[in-house]
Each structure stands twice: as structure tokens, then as C-alpha cells.
Amino acid sequence: MMKGWLRLRSRTWLTAIAGGALAIVLLLAFWPRPEAVDLGEVSLKAMSVSIDEQARTRVHDPYLVSLPMSGRLLRLEADPGDSVIAGETVIARVAPASPGLLDARSREQAAASIRGAQAAVNLARAEVRAAGARLDAARADLRRSEALAGKGLISEATLERSAEEARSAEAGLSAAEAGVRLRDAELSSAQAFAKSFLDGRSADKGAPLIAPVSGQVLRIIQDSEAVMSAGSPILEIGDVAGDLEIICELLSADAVQVRPGMRVVIEEWGGEAPLEGRVARVEPSGFTKFSALGVEEQRVNVIISFTSPASERPTLGAGFRVEAKIVVWEDEAALTAPSAALFRVQDRWSVFVVEGGRAREKTVEVGRNNGIDAEILGGLKEGERVIVHPADTMKAGRSVTARR
Numbered sequence: 001m002m003k004g005w006l007r008l009r010s011r012t013w014l015t016a017i018a019g020g021a022l023a024i025v026l027l028l029a030f031w032p033r034p035e036a037v038d039l040g041e042v043s044l045k046a047m048s049v050s051i052d053e054q055a056r057t058r059v060h061d062p063y064l065v066s067l068p069m070s071g072r073l074l075r076l077e078a079d080p081g082d083s084v085i086a087g088e089t090v091i092a093r094v095a096p097a098s099p100g101l102l103d104a105r106s107r108e109q110a111a112a113s114i115r116g117a118q119a120a121v122n123l124a125r126a127e128v129r130a131a132g133a134r135l136d137a138a139r140a141d142l143r144r145s146e147a148l149a150g151k152g153l154i155s156e157a158t159l160e161r162s163a164e165e166a167r168s169a170e171a172g173l174s175a176a177e178a179g180v181r182l183r184d185a186e187l188s189s190a191q192a193f194a195k196s197f198l199d200g201r202s203a204d205k206g207a208p209l210i211a212p213v214s215g216q217v218l219r220i221i222q223d224s225e226a227v228m229s230a231g232s233p234i235l236e237i238g239d240v241a242g243d244l245e246i247i248c249e250l251l252s253a254d255a256v257q258v259r260p261g262m263r264v265v266i267e268e269w270g271g272e273a274p275l276e277g278r279v280a281r282v283e284p285s286g287f288t289k290f291s292a293l294g295v296e297e298q299r300v301n302v303i304i305s306f307t308s309p310a311s312e313r314p315t316l317g318a319g320f321r322v323e324a325k326i327v328v329w330e331d332e333a334a335l336t337a338p339s340a341a342l343f344r345v346q347d348r349w350s351v352f353v354v355e356g357g358r359a360r361e362k363t364v365e366v367g368r369n370n371g372i373d374a375e376i377l378g379g380l381k382e383g384e385r386v387i388v389h390p391a392d393t394m395k396a397g398r399s400v401t402a403r404r
Contacts (some may be wrong), residue, residue: 022343034294034401039354040338042380048330049370050265051257055248055304055324057240057316061175063182063213066233068113068190073234074206075225080218084211084237086185091217092234093206100167109230110190117187124180131169131176138162138169164261185212216237218318240317246277246304248324252286253301253374264304268318268323275308279326302326329368336373341386342366351380351386354400359387361396 067073071094078084078091145162148154189210218236222228246266250258264277283301291297304324307312341351342364349366352359364379380386387394 002047018183019356034357034399034404035391035394037354037359037390037400039385039402040388042335042337042376042382042384042386044333044335044382045373046190046330046332047334047336047370047373047375048327049368050325050327051250052323052325053248053250053254054077055322056247057244057318057320057322059218059240059247059318060243060245061178062218062236062238062318063215064207064233064236065091065212066231067094067209067228069109069230070228072223072227072387073225073232076220076223076235076290078217078220078235080216080220082217084213084215084217086181086211086214087188089211090208091211091237092209094209095206100218104298113190113230114187117183117190120181121183121187124176124183128173128176131173135166135169136175138166142166160261163252168260176312182212182224185210209234211237213239215243235391238318241310244306244310244313244316244318245280246306246322246324247331248302248304248326250290250302250326252280252298252300255282255286255302258282259324263327265325265327266304266306266308266322267325269313269320271313271316273312275306276315277306277308277324279303280305315353334368334373335376335380335382337364337376337380339369339371339374340388342374343390352390352394353380354385354387354395357399357401359390359394359396359398 074093074095076092083089084091132289142162145154145159149159176278178295189212215237218238218240221233222235246264258279260279261283262279264279266275266277271276280303283303286298286300289297289299304326337351342349343351345363346347347362348363350361350363353362354360362379365377367375367377369375387400
């Protein structure tokens with residue numbers, strides 16, 4: 001009887017042990033496991049918000065060379081890309097179309113072209129004087145603004161506008177002086193052309209047309225020999241190295257955020273490193289353009305000047321495509337969190353913060369957002385970890401672990 005009791009007791013213990021082991025296995029199998037999530041860190045770093053748009057380069061002041069009087073244009077020997085020097089390089093030759101061109105009317109036309117060129121020179125010199133007066137006024141206004149800013153009587157924005165006006169006035173004076181040089185060269189070219197043309201020496205080799213400005217030949221409009229009337233365009237000259245700029249067609253909703261002087265990063269231009277630029281001006285008038293999908297858009301031209309030296313872009317020419325990133329806001333030490341960590345709860349932004357291995361929902365105040373990082377104005381501290389791309393099923397208090 002004692003043996004039967006022992007056997008019963010041992011079977012009871014074995015059953016209890018087996019039941020306990022099964023319970024442990026089931027408990028482990030159905031125990032909630034931490035959810036694997038992607039984590040990002042709240043950190044202080046440089047952040048910027050930019051407007052990105054495709055753009056193209058162009059020469060700011062291209063010069064279209066045309067015939068000063070009717071005649072027979074001899075075949076051009078110049079090619080696009082050839083360098084020319086103002087007042088020295090012969091860019092074309094023109095011969096009389098017929099002996100009748102050497103009559104009194106042709107002489108009057110030649111004299112009239114010289115008088116017109118002289119008037120253009122006088123007008124250009126008057127523009128230089130006007131530009132100089134505007135520069136003096138802008139510099140005086142800048143000095144007054146600097147004095148008032150030193151006393152805290154005006155804002156930094158007002159001081160920056162005064163400085164920008166002074167820079168614009170300096171650029172205007174430089175452009176006016178370049179206009180005088182151009183008109184002087186045109187006058188010399190007209191005088192030389194008329195002299196050789198009316199002397200009858202152009203019948204064989206033609207009267208020379210001298211380059212009015214220094215630069216490169218951008219394009220040839222009339223390459224072959226032809227009889228042409230006065231004013232017919234021949235070729236275009238521009239300074240690709242020193243006068244290159246960028247024209248960017250922005251949506252009007254983006255253009256209202258852009259101001260002259262904003263920094264621009266120029267990418268996808270073909271070089272290894274990006275180039276730097278500044279917004280020179282935003283044109284006040286927009287225009288209608290249809291997108292590739294046929295959508296009607298209002299666009300505004302934004303002109304960008306290069307600040308990187310020309311030596312960093314020796315192969316960049318006019319009409320090239322580039323990618324312009326206009327920086328409308330930047331901060332060197334902004335408290336940021338990944339944009340993908342944010343989600344909306346009614347009318348507020350929230351994130352899931354990982355604390356003690358569990359997800360905690362926090363309401364945050366968000367500033368700027370560039371699609372990658374978001375500026376955090378309140379609700380988070382540096383070093384906190386947040387869940388990136390939280391699932392719709394994520395709830396506060398759930399156990400989480402970093403996905404490997």
C-alpha cells in the first residue's frame with residue numbers, strides 16, 4: 001500500500017511539473033514583446049529652409065552687333081566662343097552692295113550714323129552722372145542708417161535695406177560706366193567704318209566692324225555672305241566669365257518669400273562642388289506659364305548673382321541648366337527633430353518619445369520645417385529619442401525597442 005501511495009504521489013509531482021512547464025512556455029509565447037521602431041534624436045545643429053527650383057544661366061549684358069548701314073556682309077570667320085577685345089578685334093567686314101552706295105545719300109547716312117553714335121555717347125555720360133548722384137545719396141543714407149543703428153533707433157532690416165540700396169547704386173554706376181565704354185567703341189567703329197566705306201577702299205576686302213566690348217562671341221546670327229540693310233543683327237558678344245548670372249522662374253507663392261541679398265546654393269551644374277550666389281533682384285511683374293502637365297502657373301523671374309569666383313566655374317557658359325536653392329531661413333544652432341517623427345492630433349503637433357523603453361506621447365511646438373528636419377520651439381529637450389514614422393497602431397505606454 002505504501003508503494004502504491006508513492007507511485008501516486010510521484011505521478012502527481014510529474015503532472016504538476018509538466019503543467020508548470022507548459023504554463024511557462026505559453027506565458028513566454030503570448031507575453032507582449034517590445035515593438036521594433038526606428039528612432040531619431042533631438043539635437044542642436046545647423047538647419048535651413050530653401051526654395052529649390054531649376055534655373056538657367058545667362059549673360060547679364062549681352063551686346064547685339066548690327067550693321068551701321070546697308071551693304072554686303074562678307075562671310076564671318078568668327079566662331080562661338082572666340083574672344084574679342086573692345087576697339088581692337090575685327091568681328092566682320094562689309095563691302096558696298098553696288099557703286100550706287102557711294103553717292104551723296106550714302107554719305108549722309110554715314111554722317112547721320114556718326115551723329116547718332118555721338119548722341120548715344122552723350123546720353124551714356126549723362127546716365128553716368130545720374131548714377132553717380134544716386135550712389136552719393138545712397139552712401140549718405142547708409143551712413144545715417146549706420147549712425148542710427150548704433151544708437152538703436154532703427155532695426156537691422158532697415159540698415160540692411162540701406163546697405164542693399166548702396167550696393168545697387170554701385171552696380172548701377174558700374175553699368176552706366178560700361179555703357180559709356182560701349183557707346184565710345186560704337187562711335188569709333190562707326191567712324192572707322194564710314195571712313196573706309198566712303199573712301200571706296202571697302203570694295204574688295206570690306207570695311208571693318210570693330211568689337212564694341214570685350215568678351216566672347218556668344219552666337220552667330222548671320223554667318224554667310226549676304227546683302228543686308230542697316231540695323232540687321234550679325235552676332236552677339238558677352239562676358240561669360242565676369243557677367244554671368246542666373247535667372248530662376250519661381251512660382252509666385254514662393255517668390256513672395258524671397259528678398260534681395262538672400263544666399264543661394266547652386267547645384268547640379270556639372271561641377272563637383274556647389275557654387276554660391278546671392279539674390280540680386282526679384283522682378284515685380286509675373287507671367288503665366290504652363291507646366292509639363294498643362295497646369296497654368298504664375299511665375300516670377302528671380303535674378304541671382306554669383307559670389308563664387310569665376311575660377312571655380314571655368315566651363316559654365318550661358319544658357320546652361322542649374323539647380324538653385326534659395327535659402328529663405330537658416331539657423332546655425334537650431335533644436336531639431338526628424339520631420340517624420342511628427343504627427344497631428346487635432347490642431348497640434350505631437351511625437352512619441354522613448355522613456356524607459358516605453359513610448360510616451362508629447363505635444364510639441366514646431367517652427368520651420370524643411371521636410372527632413374523640423375525646428376522645435378518647445379516640448380522637447382536635446383538628446384531625447386523620438387520614434388520616426390510611428391505606426392497608426394502605436395499607443396502611449398507601449399513597450400518599444402530600437403530596430404536593428
